[in-house]
Amino acid sequence: xxxxxxxxxxxxxxxxxxxxxxxxxxxxxxxxxxxxxxxxxxxxxxxxxxxxxxxxxxxxxxxxxxxxxxxxxxxxxxxxxxxxxxxxxxxxxxxxxxxxxxxxxxxxxxxxxxxxxxxxxxxxxxxxxxxxxxxxxxxxxxxxxxxxxxxxxxxxxxxxxxxxxxxxxxxxxxxxxxxxxxxxxxxxxxxxxxxxxxxxxxxxxxxxxxxxxxxxxxxxxxxxxxxxxxxxxxxxxxxxxxxxxxx
Amino acid sequence: xxxxxxxxxxxxxxxxxxxxxxxxxxxxxxxxxxxxxxxxxxxxxxxxxxxxxxxxxxxxxxxxxxxxxxxxxxxxxxxxxxxxxxxxxxxxxxxxxxxxxxxxxxxxxxxxxxxxxxxxxxxxxxxxxxxxxxxxxxxxxxxxxxxxxxxxxxxxxxxxxxxxxxxxxxxxxxxxxxxxxxxxxxxxxxxxxxxxxxxxxxxxxxxxxxxxxxxxxxxxx
Ligand SMILES: Nc1ncnc2c1ncn2[C@@H]1O[C@H](COP(=O)(O)OP(=O)(O)OP(=O)(O)O)[C@@H](O)[C@H]1O
Ligand SMILES: [Mg+2]
Numbered sequence: 001x002x003x004x005x006x007x008x009x010x011x012x013x014x015x016x017x018x019x020x021x022x023x024x025x026x027x028x029x030x031x032x033x034x035x036x037x038x039x040x041x042x043x044x045x046x047x048x049x050x051x052x053x054x055x056x057x058x059x060x061x062x063x064x065x066x067x068x069x070x071x072x073x074x075x076x077x078x079x080x081x082x083x084x085x086x087x088x089x090x091x092x093x094x095x096x097x098x099x100x101x102x103x104x105x106x107x108x109x110x111x112x113x114x115x116x117x118x119x120x121x122x123x124x125x126x127x128x129x130x131x132x133x134x135x136x137x138x139x140x141x142x143x144x145x146x147x148x149x150x151x152x153x154x155x156x157x158x159x160x161x162x163x164x165x166x167x168x169x170x171x172x173x174x175x176x177x178x179x180x181x182x183x184x185x186x187x188x189x190x191x192x193x194x195x196x197x198x199x200x201x202x203x204x205x206x207x208x209x210x211x212x213x214x215x216x217x218x219x220x221x222x223x224x225x226x227x228x229x230x231x232x233x234x235x236x237x238x239x240x241x242x243x244x245x246x247x
Numbered sequence: 248x249x250x251x252x253x254x255x256x257x258x259x260x261x262x263x264x265x266x267x268x269x270x271x272x273x274x275x276x277x278x279x280x281x282x283x284x285x286x287x288x289x290x291x292x293x294x295x296x297x298x299x300x301x302x303x304x305x306x307x308x309x310x311x312x313x314x315x316x317x318x319x320x321x322x323x324x325x326x327x328x329x330x331x332x333x334x335x336x337x338x339x340x341x342x343x344x345x346x347x348x349x350x351x352x353x354x355x356x357x358x359x360x361x362x363x364x365x366x367x368x369x370x371x372x373x374x375x376x377x378x379x380x381x382x383x384x385x386x387x388x389x390x391x392x393x394x395x396x397x398x399x400x401x402x403x404x405x406x407x408x409x410x411x412x413x414x415x416x417x418x419x420x421x422x423x424x425x426x427x428x429x430x431x432x433x434x435x436x437x438x439x440x441x442x443x444x445x446x447x448x449x450x451x452x453x454x455x456x457x458x459x460x461x462x463x464x465x466x467x468x
Contacts, residue, residue: 055373076381083379093374097392106388107378152374159378 003030005064006194007052007163012061014047014218021047023218025061029163034195036205036226039215040241045198048215049165052196053085054078066162083111086156086164090171092148094140094155100127101136104155112159119158126154130184146177150184163194170201200245206230214238257439264431264440271427272447278341278413278423282348283406289349290356295386297361308357315354321415323347328419340421344413352409359401363394400462407455410448424448 007029014022021044029035037045050056052063054070063070070081094103104123108114114122127133130150140148149169156164166185170178182204189195189208199205205212205226212229214222214237222235233239296308315323324347327338338346367390375385395402417426428444 053377055376079376079379079381082377085377087374087377089370089374091370093368093370095371095374095389095393097396107375107380110384110388111379111381155378 003032004067005029006031006033006066007196008062008064009048009052010062010064012048012051012063013059014044014051014056015059021218022051022058025218025220027213027220027223029194029196031194032192033210034189034197034208036209036212037196037198037215038200038202038205038212038229038241038245039221043215044218045215046167049087049167049196049198052165053082053087055087079111083107083159084162086153086159086161088149088152088156088164088166088169090168092140092145092152092172094148094151096140099137099139100132100143100151103140103151104158107155108158122158123154126158127151129157129187130154131180144177145173146180149173149181153181153184153188157188163196164188166195166197166199168198168200170199202230202245214241216241253437255438255442257437260431260435260437260439261443264428264435264443267427267431268424268440268443268447271422271424271444274422274427275410275413275424278344278348278416278421279410281345282352282409282413285345285349286352286356286409287402289353291360291391293353293357294360294364297357298364312354312357315350316358318351320348320351320412321418323350324415324419340416340419343419344416344421348409348412348415352405352412355405355408356402359398359405360394362401363398364390366397367393397466400459400466403455403459403462407452407459410452410455414448 005028007027009025009027012022012025013020025048027035027048037048039045047056051058051061052065054063058071061071065081065084068081070078070085073081094100095106098106101120101123104126105116105119108119108122109116112119124133124136127136130153132147132150132154135143135147135151140151143151153164153169169185170181173181178201182201185195185197185204186208197209209226211223212226213220214229214233214235216237222229222233222238229238230242233242293308293311296304297312299305324343327347328340328343331338371389371393372385375389376382380388413423414425416423417429420426422430424444424447428440431440432438
Protein backbone atom coordinates (compact mmCIF):
# COMPACT_ATOMS: atom_id res chain seq x y z
CA UNK A 1 0.00 0.00 0.00
CA UNK A 2 1.59 3.26 -1.12
CA UNK A 3 0.78 5.95 1.39
CA UNK A 4 0.73 9.58 0.37
CA UNK A 5 3.89 11.50 1.15
CA UNK A 6 3.42 13.82 4.12
CA UNK A 7 6.77 15.51 3.55
CA UNK A 8 8.63 15.72 0.30
CA UNK A 9 12.07 17.27 0.03
CA UNK A 10 12.96 17.79 -3.63
CA UNK A 11 16.33 18.87 -5.03
CA UNK A 12 17.09 20.78 -1.85
CA UNK A 13 20.27 22.86 -1.92
CA UNK A 14 21.69 24.99 0.82
CA UNK A 15 24.75 27.17 0.52
CA UNK A 16 26.36 29.35 3.18
CA UNK A 17 28.46 31.74 1.12
CA UNK A 18 30.67 29.55 -1.02
CA UNK A 19 30.04 26.49 1.12
CA UNK A 20 27.49 24.09 -0.27
CA UNK A 21 26.12 22.36 2.81
CA UNK A 22 23.29 20.41 1.18
CA UNK A 23 23.51 19.08 -2.38
CA UNK A 24 20.44 17.94 -4.24
CA UNK A 25 18.69 16.29 -1.32
CA UNK A 26 15.62 14.23 -2.24
CA UNK A 27 13.66 12.58 0.53
CA UNK A 28 10.06 11.53 1.03
CA UNK A 29 8.41 10.74 4.32
CA UNK A 30 5.10 8.93 3.99
CA UNK A 31 2.14 9.42 6.31
CA UNK A 32 2.74 7.65 9.61
CA UNK A 33 6.31 6.83 8.71
CA UNK A 34 9.32 7.39 10.96
CA UNK A 35 12.45 8.24 9.03
CA UNK A 36 15.64 8.25 11.04
CA UNK A 37 18.63 10.31 9.89
CA UNK A 38 22.20 9.50 10.87
CA UNK A 39 25.54 10.87 9.79
CA UNK A 40 28.76 12.39 11.04
CA UNK A 41 28.95 15.81 12.64
CA UNK A 42 28.76 18.57 10.06
CA UNK A 43 27.13 16.39 7.43
CA UNK A 44 24.15 18.73 7.22
CA UNK A 45 21.49 16.84 9.20
CA UNK A 46 20.36 19.83 11.25
CA UNK A 47 20.48 22.12 8.24
CA UNK A 48 18.23 19.77 6.29
CA UNK A 49 15.74 19.58 9.13
CA UNK A 50 15.77 23.36 9.58
CA UNK A 51 15.14 23.86 5.88
CA UNK A 52 11.95 21.83 6.26
CA UNK A 53 10.25 24.66 8.16
CA UNK A 54 12.45 27.37 6.71
CA UNK A 55 14.20 28.29 9.93
CA UNK A 56 17.02 28.06 7.43
CA UNK A 57 16.21 29.51 4.04
CA UNK A 58 16.94 26.90 1.34
CA UNK A 59 19.05 28.16 -1.54
CA UNK A 60 16.92 26.18 -3.99
CA UNK A 61 14.61 23.22 -4.12
CA UNK A 62 11.13 22.47 -2.83
CA UNK A 63 9.68 21.45 0.52
CA UNK A 64 6.21 20.03 0.15
CA UNK A 65 4.16 19.33 3.25
CA UNK A 66 0.98 17.36 2.66
CA UNK A 67 0.78 18.61 -0.90
CA UNK A 68 1.58 22.27 -0.21
CA UNK A 69 4.86 23.81 -1.18
CA UNK A 70 6.15 25.83 1.75
CA UNK A 71 8.63 27.60 -0.51
CA UNK A 72 5.72 29.48 -2.08
CA UNK A 73 3.65 32.16 -0.39
CA UNK A 74 3.95 35.13 1.90
CA UNK A 75 5.39 35.21 5.38
CA UNK A 76 1.89 34.83 6.80
CA UNK A 77 1.45 31.67 4.74
CA UNK A 78 4.77 30.48 6.12
CA UNK A 79 3.62 30.97 9.73
CA UNK A 80 0.44 29.05 8.91
CA UNK A 81 2.42 26.23 7.35
CA UNK A 82 4.80 26.05 10.28
CA UNK A 83 1.81 25.19 12.44
CA UNK A 84 1.67 21.91 10.56
CA UNK A 85 5.33 21.13 11.17
CA UNK A 86 6.24 20.46 14.78
CA UNK A 87 9.87 20.87 15.72
CA UNK A 88 11.78 19.61 18.73
CA UNK A 89 15.24 21.02 19.39
CA UNK A 90 18.26 19.58 21.07
CA UNK A 91 18.21 22.46 23.58
CA UNK A 92 14.41 22.30 24.29
CA UNK A 93 14.00 26.10 24.04
CA UNK A 94 11.08 26.31 26.42
CA UNK A 95 10.09 29.87 27.34
CA UNK A 96 11.69 30.37 30.76
CA UNK A 97 9.37 33.18 31.84
CA UNK A 98 6.20 31.14 31.40
CA UNK A 99 4.96 28.13 33.27
CA UNK A 100 4.50 24.81 31.50
CA UNK A 101 0.84 25.36 30.73
CA UNK A 102 1.51 28.76 29.15
CA UNK A 103 4.39 27.31 27.15
CA UNK A 104 1.98 24.84 25.63
CA UNK A 105 -0.93 27.25 25.11
CA UNK A 106 0.88 30.33 23.73
CA UNK A 107 0.96 29.38 20.05
CA UNK A 108 -2.45 27.74 20.28
CA UNK A 109 -3.87 31.05 21.42
CA UNK A 110 -1.88 33.45 19.25
CA UNK A 111 -1.26 31.48 16.07
CA UNK A 112 -4.22 29.08 15.99
CA UNK A 113 -6.53 31.60 17.70
CA UNK A 114 -8.00 29.01 20.01
CA UNK A 115 -9.95 30.21 23.02
CA UNK A 116 -8.25 30.01 26.39
CA UNK A 117 -10.52 27.20 27.54
CA UNK A 118 -9.94 25.21 24.38
CA UNK A 119 -6.16 25.73 24.50
CA UNK A 120 -5.99 24.76 28.16
CA UNK A 121 -7.89 21.53 27.57
CA UNK A 122 -5.71 20.65 24.62
CA UNK A 123 -2.54 21.49 26.56
CA UNK A 124 -3.55 19.32 29.50
CA UNK A 125 -4.30 16.44 27.12
CA UNK A 126 -0.87 16.74 25.58
CA UNK A 127 0.85 17.09 28.96
CA UNK A 128 -1.01 13.98 30.08
CA UNK A 129 0.30 12.20 27.04
CA UNK A 130 3.92 13.03 27.87
CA UNK A 131 3.33 12.20 31.54
CA UNK A 132 3.63 15.73 32.88
CA UNK A 133 0.10 16.92 33.59
CA UNK A 134 1.08 17.33 37.24
CA UNK A 135 3.77 19.85 36.23
CA UNK A 136 1.44 22.28 34.46
CA UNK A 137 2.14 25.06 36.97
CA UNK A 138 5.90 24.51 37.17
CA UNK A 139 8.45 26.74 35.46
CA UNK A 140 10.95 25.20 33.02
CA UNK A 141 13.85 25.85 35.43
CA UNK A 142 12.14 23.58 37.93
CA UNK A 143 12.14 20.62 35.54
CA UNK A 144 14.78 18.07 34.59
CA UNK A 145 16.09 18.09 31.03
CA UNK A 146 13.99 15.07 30.16
CA UNK A 147 10.87 16.74 31.51
CA UNK A 148 11.64 19.94 29.63
CA UNK A 149 12.02 18.04 26.40
CA UNK A 150 8.72 16.28 26.94
CA UNK A 151 7.05 19.66 27.52
CA UNK A 152 8.63 20.86 24.28
CA UNK A 153 7.12 17.86 22.52
CA UNK A 154 3.73 18.63 24.07
CA UNK A 155 4.05 22.26 22.93
CA UNK A 156 4.54 21.12 19.35
CA UNK A 157 1.86 18.42 19.49
CA UNK A 158 -0.76 20.80 20.84
CA UNK A 159 -0.85 22.50 17.43
CA UNK A 160 -1.92 19.27 15.71
CA UNK A 161 1.03 19.11 13.32
CA UNK A 162 1.06 16.80 10.35
CA UNK A 163 4.70 15.96 10.84
CA UNK A 164 7.18 16.23 13.69
CA UNK A 165 10.85 17.03 13.20
CA UNK A 166 13.30 16.04 15.94
CA UNK A 167 16.86 17.38 15.96
CA UNK A 168 18.89 15.26 18.39
CA UNK A 169 16.14 15.41 21.02
CA UNK A 170 18.09 13.39 23.58
CA UNK A 171 21.65 14.58 22.99
CA UNK A 172 21.57 17.19 25.75
CA UNK A 173 20.14 14.79 28.34
CA UNK A 174 21.73 12.82 31.11
CA UNK A 175 21.73 9.13 30.08
CA UNK A 176 19.17 8.15 32.69
CA UNK A 177 16.66 10.66 31.27
CA UNK A 178 16.95 9.64 27.61
CA UNK A 179 14.54 6.74 27.98
CA UNK A 180 11.62 8.90 29.07
CA UNK A 181 11.82 11.01 25.92
CA UNK A 182 12.29 8.04 23.60
CA UNK A 183 9.26 6.40 25.18
CA UNK A 184 7.14 9.42 24.32
CA UNK A 185 8.45 9.35 20.74
CA UNK A 186 7.70 5.65 20.43
CA UNK A 187 4.19 6.29 21.67
CA UNK A 188 3.77 9.05 19.08
CA UNK A 189 4.87 6.72 16.32
CA UNK A 190 2.44 4.05 17.43
CA UNK A 191 -0.38 6.59 17.28
CA UNK A 192 0.44 7.27 13.65
CA UNK A 193 2.48 10.50 13.76
CA UNK A 194 4.75 11.15 10.79
CA UNK A 195 8.27 11.76 12.09
CA UNK A 196 11.66 12.79 10.78
CA UNK A 197 14.27 12.19 13.46
CA UNK A 198 17.95 13.13 13.60
CA UNK A 199 19.55 11.21 16.44
CA UNK A 200 22.36 8.96 17.56
CA UNK A 201 20.06 6.56 19.40
CA UNK A 202 20.66 3.56 17.15
CA UNK A 203 18.77 1.19 19.42
CA UNK A 204 15.69 3.37 19.09
CA UNK A 205 16.14 3.42 15.31
CA UNK A 206 16.33 -0.36 15.06
CA UNK A 207 13.16 -0.74 17.09
CA UNK A 208 11.05 2.09 15.79
CA UNK A 209 12.25 3.48 12.46
CA UNK A 210 10.67 2.48 9.16
CA UNK A 211 13.64 3.77 7.23
CA UNK A 212 17.14 4.95 8.05
CA UNK A 213 18.92 7.60 6.00
CA UNK A 214 22.67 8.01 6.13
CA UNK A 215 23.99 11.50 5.28
CA UNK A 216 27.55 12.55 4.71
CA UNK A 217 29.02 15.69 3.20
CA UNK A 218 25.63 17.20 2.40
CA UNK A 219 24.28 14.28 0.40
CA UNK A 220 22.16 11.25 1.20
CA UNK A 221 24.62 8.41 0.77
CA UNK A 222 22.30 5.53 1.45
CA UNK A 223 18.86 4.74 2.74
CA UNK A 224 17.03 1.58 3.65
CA UNK A 225 15.28 -0.31 6.41
CA UNK A 226 17.06 -0.42 9.77
CA UNK A 227 18.04 -4.02 9.06
CA UNK A 228 19.55 -3.04 5.73
CA UNK A 229 21.48 -0.05 7.00
CA UNK A 230 22.63 -1.46 10.32
CA UNK A 231 22.92 -5.08 9.20
CA UNK A 232 24.30 -4.81 5.68
CA UNK A 233 25.29 -1.27 4.73
CA UNK A 234 26.25 -1.05 1.05
CA UNK A 235 28.34 2.11 0.95
CA UNK A 236 31.84 2.15 2.34
CA UNK A 237 31.19 5.50 4.07
CA UNK A 238 28.16 4.08 5.87
CA UNK A 239 30.16 1.09 7.07
CA UNK A 240 32.96 3.33 8.30
CA UNK A 241 30.54 5.61 10.15
CA UNK A 242 28.65 2.76 11.79
CA UNK A 243 31.77 1.00 12.96
CA UNK A 244 32.95 4.28 14.42
CA UNK A 245 29.77 4.97 16.39
CA UNK A 246 29.56 1.34 17.49
CA UNK A 247 32.89 2.14 19.12
CA UNK B 248 25.27 77.75 63.40
CA UNK B 249 22.04 79.66 63.70
CA UNK B 250 22.83 81.47 60.49
CA UNK B 251 23.30 78.14 58.78
CA UNK B 252 19.94 76.86 59.98
CA UNK B 253 18.26 80.13 59.12
CA UNK B 254 19.70 80.19 55.62
CA UNK B 255 19.27 76.55 54.66
CA UNK B 256 16.70 74.95 56.91
CA UNK B 257 14.30 77.79 57.58
CA UNK B 258 11.02 75.99 58.18
CA UNK B 259 8.88 79.09 57.89
CA UNK B 260 10.27 79.88 54.48
CA UNK B 261 9.99 76.29 53.39
CA UNK B 262 6.32 76.34 54.34
CA UNK B 263 5.77 79.49 52.35
CA UNK B 264 7.57 78.08 49.32
CA UNK B 265 5.87 74.71 49.58
CA UNK B 266 2.85 75.37 47.31
CA UNK B 267 5.07 76.84 44.60
CA UNK B 268 7.42 73.87 44.80
CA UNK B 269 4.51 71.45 44.62
CA UNK B 270 3.46 73.10 41.38
CA UNK B 271 7.02 72.73 40.14
CA UNK B 272 7.04 69.10 41.16
CA UNK B 273 3.84 68.55 39.21
CA UNK B 274 5.48 70.01 36.10
CA UNK B 275 8.56 67.84 36.65
CA UNK B 276 6.36 64.76 36.92
CA UNK B 277 4.53 65.64 33.71
CA UNK B 278 7.85 66.03 31.92
CA UNK B 279 9.07 62.73 33.29
CA UNK B 280 5.99 60.82 32.26
CA UNK B 281 6.10 62.23 28.74
CA UNK B 282 9.82 61.69 28.21
CA UNK B 283 9.93 58.27 29.88
CA UNK B 284 6.90 56.78 28.17
CA UNK B 285 7.79 58.13 24.73
CA UNK B 286 11.42 57.17 25.33
CA UNK B 287 10.55 53.59 26.28
CA UNK B 288 8.45 53.14 23.15
CA UNK B 289 10.70 55.09 20.79
CA UNK B 290 13.83 53.43 22.13
CA UNK B 291 12.36 50.00 21.46
CA UNK B 292 11.68 50.84 17.82
CA UNK B 293 15.14 52.31 17.39
CA UNK B 294 16.66 49.17 18.90
CA UNK B 295 14.61 46.95 16.61
CA UNK B 296 15.73 48.94 13.59
CA UNK B 297 19.27 48.67 14.82
CA UNK B 298 19.06 44.87 14.98
CA UNK B 299 17.23 44.52 11.69
CA UNK B 300 18.93 42.62 8.87
CA UNK B 301 17.75 45.39 6.51
CA UNK B 302 20.43 47.91 5.89
CA UNK B 303 18.06 50.83 5.23
CA UNK B 304 16.68 50.34 8.73
CA UNK B 305 19.96 49.67 10.44
CA UNK B 306 21.91 52.64 9.14
CA UNK B 307 19.65 55.50 10.23
CA UNK B 308 19.30 54.00 13.70
CA UNK B 309 23.07 53.67 14.12
CA UNK B 310 23.44 57.35 13.24
CA UNK B 311 20.53 58.29 15.50
CA UNK B 312 21.92 56.46 18.51
CA UNK B 313 25.43 57.82 18.03
CA UNK B 314 24.45 61.41 17.38
CA UNK B 315 21.98 61.81 20.20
CA UNK B 316 24.17 60.11 22.74
CA UNK B 317 27.07 62.32 21.77
CA UNK B 318 25.21 65.65 21.74
CA UNK B 319 24.90 67.21 25.21
CA UNK B 320 21.19 67.36 26.09
CA UNK B 321 21.49 71.00 27.09
CA UNK B 322 22.86 71.90 23.66
CA UNK B 323 19.94 70.09 22.06
CA UNK B 324 17.46 71.85 24.32
CA UNK B 325 18.77 75.33 23.65
CA UNK B 326 19.04 74.65 19.95
CA UNK B 327 15.42 73.53 19.76
CA UNK B 328 14.09 76.29 21.98
CA UNK B 329 16.23 79.24 20.92
CA UNK B 330 17.71 78.11 17.61
CA UNK B 331 14.71 76.79 15.72
CA UNK B 332 12.79 80.10 15.91
CA UNK B 333 15.37 81.44 13.44
CA UNK B 334 13.89 78.95 11.00
CA UNK B 335 10.42 80.17 11.87
CA UNK B 336 9.73 77.14 14.07
CA UNK B 337 8.50 78.12 17.50
CA UNK B 338 7.84 75.52 20.14
CA UNK B 339 6.59 75.91 23.68
CA UNK B 340 9.12 75.36 26.48
CA UNK B 341 7.37 72.12 27.46
CA UNK B 342 7.49 70.75 23.92
CA UNK B 343 11.11 71.80 23.50
CA UNK B 344 12.11 69.98 26.66
CA UNK B 345 10.21 66.84 25.73
CA UNK B 346 11.67 66.72 22.23
CA UNK B 347 15.24 67.44 23.32
CA UNK B 348 15.30 64.95 26.15
CA UNK B 349 13.37 62.38 24.19
CA UNK B 350 16.00 62.42 21.44
CA UNK B 351 18.74 62.05 24.01
CA UNK B 352 16.98 59.56 26.16
CA UNK B 353 15.47 57.25 23.57
CA UNK B 354 18.96 56.68 22.19
CA UNK B 355 20.08 55.49 25.62
CA UNK B 356 16.99 53.34 26.03
CA UNK B 357 17.67 51.93 22.56
CA UNK B 358 21.14 50.82 23.59
CA UNK B 359 19.75 49.15 26.69
CA UNK B 360 17.02 47.36 24.73
CA UNK B 361 19.57 46.29 22.16
CA UNK B 362 21.73 44.67 24.83
CA UNK B 363 18.62 43.00 26.24
CA UNK B 364 17.40 41.71 22.91
CA UNK B 365 20.73 40.17 21.95
CA UNK B 366 21.01 38.58 25.40
CA UNK B 367 18.04 36.34 24.56
CA UNK B 368 19.14 33.08 22.96
CA UNK B 369 18.43 32.65 19.26
CA UNK B 370 16.70 29.39 20.10
CA UNK B 371 13.84 31.36 21.66
CA UNK B 372 13.10 33.10 18.35
CA UNK B 373 13.35 29.78 16.55
CA UNK B 374 11.10 27.91 18.96
CA UNK B 375 8.50 30.66 18.65
CA UNK B 376 8.74 30.75 14.85
CA UNK B 377 8.52 26.96 14.62
CA UNK B 378 5.17 27.09 16.42
CA UNK B 379 3.71 29.46 13.84
CA UNK B 380 4.11 32.73 15.71
CA UNK B 381 4.85 35.77 13.55
CA UNK B 382 7.99 37.84 14.16
CA UNK B 383 6.08 40.47 16.07
CA UNK B 384 4.24 37.88 18.17
CA UNK B 385 7.55 36.17 18.94
CA UNK B 386 8.97 39.52 19.98
CA UNK B 387 6.06 40.58 22.17
CA UNK B 388 5.30 37.33 23.95
CA UNK B 389 8.59 35.46 23.97
CA UNK B 390 11.68 37.60 23.47
CA UNK B 391 10.86 41.04 24.85
CA UNK B 392 9.78 39.91 28.34
CA UNK B 393 13.07 38.06 28.73
CA UNK B 394 15.06 40.94 27.24
CA UNK B 395 13.51 43.49 29.59
CA UNK B 396 14.06 41.26 32.58
CA UNK B 397 17.74 40.90 31.68
CA UNK B 398 18.32 44.65 31.50
CA UNK B 399 15.84 45.91 34.07
CA UNK B 400 18.51 47.60 36.24
CA UNK B 401 19.82 49.52 33.22
CA UNK B 402 16.33 50.55 32.12
CA UNK B 403 15.67 51.83 35.63
CA UNK B 404 19.03 53.61 35.88
CA UNK B 405 18.29 55.36 32.64
CA UNK B 406 14.90 56.38 33.98
CA UNK B 407 16.57 57.91 37.02
CA UNK B 408 18.76 59.91 34.63
CA UNK B 409 15.66 61.25 32.87
CA UNK B 410 14.26 62.60 36.11
CA UNK B 411 17.52 64.35 36.85
CA UNK B 412 17.74 65.62 33.31
CA UNK B 413 14.42 67.46 33.60
CA UNK B 414 16.03 69.93 36.02
CA UNK B 415 17.90 71.33 33.02
CA UNK B 416 14.56 72.66 31.79
CA UNK B 417 15.02 75.48 34.29
CA UNK B 418 17.47 77.17 31.90
CA UNK B 419 14.65 77.94 29.48
CA UNK B 420 12.43 79.14 32.35
CA UNK B 421 10.09 76.19 32.38
CA UNK B 422 8.71 76.25 35.88
CA UNK B 423 9.58 72.76 36.91
CA UNK B 424 10.79 71.86 40.38
CA UNK B 425 14.27 73.38 40.28
CA UNK B 426 13.14 76.57 38.53
CA UNK B 427 10.34 77.07 41.06
CA UNK B 428 12.74 76.55 43.95
CA UNK B 429 15.17 79.04 42.51
CA UNK B 430 12.37 81.55 42.04
CA UNK B 431 11.46 81.11 45.69
CA UNK B 432 15.12 81.50 46.62
CA UNK B 433 15.38 84.81 44.79
CA UNK B 434 12.27 86.34 46.33
CA UNK B 435 12.99 85.18 49.86
CA UNK B 436 16.76 85.74 49.74
CA UNK B 437 17.06 82.39 51.37
CA UNK B 438 18.45 79.02 50.20
CA UNK B 439 15.93 76.90 52.09
CA UNK B 440 13.62 76.43 49.05
CA UNK B 441 16.58 74.90 47.18
CA UNK B 442 17.17 72.49 50.05
CA UNK B 443 13.48 71.61 49.98
CA UNK B 444 13.68 70.96 46.23
CA UNK B 445 16.69 68.72 46.78
CA UNK B 446 14.64 66.80 49.31
CA UNK B 447 11.84 66.39 46.78
CA UNK B 448 14.29 64.95 44.24
CA UNK B 449 15.69 62.64 46.88
CA UNK B 450 12.26 61.35 47.87
CA UNK B 451 11.42 60.85 44.21
CA UNK B 452 14.61 59.09 43.22
CA UNK B 453 15.80 57.28 46.29
CA UNK B 454 13.26 54.43 45.95
CA UNK B 455 14.26 54.09 42.31
CA UNK B 456 17.98 53.79 42.97
CA UNK B 457 17.21 51.33 45.76
CA UNK B 458 15.24 49.29 43.23
CA UNK B 459 18.16 49.38 40.81
CA UNK B 460 20.48 47.99 43.47
CA UNK B 461 17.94 45.35 44.35
CA UNK B 462 17.59 44.13 40.77
CA UNK B 463 21.32 44.25 40.21
CA UNK B 464 21.89 42.06 43.22
CA UNK B 465 19.16 39.67 42.14
CA UNK B 466 20.54 39.35 38.61
CA UNK B 467 24.03 38.81 39.95
CA UNK B 468 22.80 36.03 42.22
N1 LIG C 1 24.57 29.63 9.84
C1 LIG C 1 25.62 28.98 9.28
N2 LIG C 1 26.57 29.66 8.62
C2 LIG C 1 27.60 29.01 8.05
N3 LIG C 1 27.78 27.69 8.08
C3 LIG C 1 26.87 26.95 8.72
C4 LIG C 1 25.74 27.55 9.36
N4 LIG C 1 25.00 26.56 9.92
C5 LIG C 1 25.64 25.42 9.64
N5 LIG C 1 26.75 25.62 8.92
C6 LIG C 1 27.70 24.59 8.43
O1 LIG C 1 26.95 23.62 7.78
C7 LIG C 1 27.51 22.34 7.99
C8 LIG C 1 26.45 21.38 8.41
O2 LIG C 1 25.99 21.76 9.69
P1 LIG C 1 24.82 20.98 10.42
O3 LIG C 1 24.62 21.63 11.72
O4 LIG C 1 23.67 20.84 9.53
O5 LIG C 1 25.48 19.55 10.63
P2 LIG C 1 24.95 18.33 11.49
O6 LIG C 1 24.96 17.16 10.58
O7 LIG C 1 23.66 18.67 12.13
O8 LIG C 1 26.08 18.16 12.57
P3 LIG C 1 25.98 17.75 14.12
O9 LIG C 1 25.88 16.26 14.16
O10 LIG C 1 27.25 18.24 14.70
O11 LIG C 1 24.78 18.43 14.70
C9 LIG C 1 28.62 22.52 9.00
O12 LIG C 1 29.84 22.47 8.33
C10 LIG C 1 28.38 23.86 9.57
O13 LIG C 1 29.60 24.48 9.90
MG1 LIG D 1 23.03 19.00 14.11
